């Protein structure tokens with residue numbers, strides 16, 4: 001391993017898998033070795049879980065690097081990256097480990113590759129504590145494309161907890177550099193829509209119950225918009241049993257927000273619908289341009305972009321604070337967070353500003 005190995009403390013702030021994903025991706029992009037210790041020390045089962053391990057192995061393969069200490073349960077790993085070549089790679093969590101979190105770790109690397117990448121990612125597509133694939137496709141994708149990202153994602157099979165079995169194929173073209181984004185005008189909400197689904201042996205009534213309860217909850221606060229939440233029974237292209245909902249709101253200025261939830265044993269379907277609706281309302285109320293999840297997911301792109309990015313958002317999450325901490329340690333980007341004080345701001349409106357590092361793809 002090269003003498004300049006950076007050490008990252010995996011236990012700081014959020015202390016979860018996100019530190020690992022961001023550190024590995026940035027190490028890969030910069031071609032600098034990294035050692036991450038105290039991995040997921042903030043979690044009840046510390047160390048690498050299948051999703052984290054597969055994510056690290058995927059990054060190692062993408063950058064023809066080497067990985068030490070990467071086994072399930074490990075709390076310390078070292079990554080020595082080589083060149084990011086592009087090409088086809090497969091990562092299979094063999095569990096319901098989230099494919100969207102595999103996308104989180106691998107996509108930034110693919111952007112700085114020598115050529116196009118095609119990544120076949122297997123696991124859970126609609127998993128707890130992670131973006132549902134519908135969130136990644138309908139909320140994350142259109143916004144991240146504003147950085148100049150060119151991606152395509154083919155959802156081949158949905159998979160749920162505990163079986164997994166989902167599959168997506170992600171195609172990413174490399175970029176010379178990323179463009180900064182400016183999302184400061186929230187405008188007004190013009191559209192609310194979504195999907196409530198059941199799959200496998202679960203009755204289709206659950207989807208209707210989730211949808212009805214969600215619409216009723218949103219109606220209490222937003223009275224003048226048609227809310228179109230489709231109830232679907234996944235028949236083909238779905239592995240195992242599951243139910244869940246995602247509700248998306250769009251604004252007149254192109255902002256996109258979501259609230260989502262998944263069914264759990266013993267939880268009534270209408271509760272699942274209400275949970276998603278309340279999440280959406282919470283994210284619409286703060287008058288920002290991105291929701292509480294997109295907030296942390298955009299940080300790495302802001303940090304890599306060439307120039308100043310600004311996003312208006314709600315209260316800064318611990319995930320976002322952690323992402324900023326990692327990005328400032330591993331890139332030359334600097335972030336400033338302040339309260340918004342214009343006439344459209346309320347007590348919960350904040351602005352994240354980033355002087356991006358302007359990382360250039362040396363391979364193009």
Ligand SMILES: Nc1ncnc2c1ncn2[C@@H]1O[C@H](COP(=O)(O)OP(=O)(O)OP(=O)(O)O)[C@@H](O)[C@H]1O
Pocket residue numbers: 015016017018019040043101128129130131132135260292293294296297319
């Ligand atoms: N409902 C949701 N909608 C969209 N994104 C979500 C949602 N829930 C979580 N996320 C995103 O998923 C990521 C979760 O990161 P986190 O580090 O907590 O997960 P992890 O790798 O599973 O690790 P750990 O098990 O250690 O928590 C974050 O980027 C967060 O914004």
